[in-house]
Amino acid sequence: MKIKIIFLFTVILSLLNSCTRKAKEFNVNDSTEFVIPSSISLFTPLSIAGKESKVNFEEEFENNNTRAKYLKEVRLEELKFTITSPPGKSFNFLKSVSIYLSTEGLPEVLLASKDNIENSGQLELFLQPSSENLIEYIKNDSYKIRCNAITDEAIFQDITIKGDIKFNIVSKAAIFR
Numbered sequence: 001m002k003i004k005i006i007f008l009f010t011v012i013l014s015l016l017n018s019c020t021r022k023a024k025e026f027n028v029n030d031s032t033e034f035v036i037p038s039s040i041s042l043f044t045p046l047s048i049a050g051k052e053s054k055v056n057f058e059e060e061f062e063n064n065n066t067r068a069k070y071l072k073e074v075r076l077e078e079l080k081f082t083i084t085s086p087p088g089k090s091f092n093f094l095k096s097v098s099i100y101l102s103t104e105g106l107p108e109v110l111l112a113s114k115d116n117i118e119n120s121g122q123l124e125l126f127l128q129p130s131s132e133n134l135i136e137y138i139k140n141d142s143y144k145i146r147c148n149a150i151t152d153e154a155i156f157q158d159i160t161i162k163g164d165i166k167f168n169i170v171s172k173a174a175i176f177r
Helices: 002-019 057-063
Strands: 024-036 045-049 071-085 094-103 106-114 124-126 144-151 159-171
Touching: 024 045, 024 057, 024 144, 071 106, 144 159
Parallel strands: none
Antiparallel strands: 024 159, 045 144, 071 124, 071 159, 094 106, 094 144
16 A cells, blocks of 8 residues: 555656746847948937848747746846947947847837947947847847947948847746646
């Protein structure tokens, strides 16, 4: 009788263990590109539309054994700017920059920003992520990025900036693996 109870208890524990999972955390990467047009004026606010991004988040969720309906939190972990053209150009021309995220049916939100950018010859610029939870924004098929920038140097040729984006995603514990 004791053996049957122990066996039954073991089977029940095994079933419970296989039907639940802990919260899962993973990252999804994307990139965008902006072109800052040449201009002579200083301290001029610029608003630059980035390319529409079509990250297949559903595939990312599937690869990480979750679904959009189980998401708990989506935040920007990192946004890094690198100048791709002209080669060797630094971020000395920028005074401040703000990046906004939008998608169909939702208001635009601040994604990241950086103010009082130092003229120190930086070739990479890391922006400060906002604390916005972006769950609803990544449930859509695509999103748009917009850049607001203020320059503190005259720009005599177009500057192309690549933005590497890293989203941190946390899914809730869900039933069934």
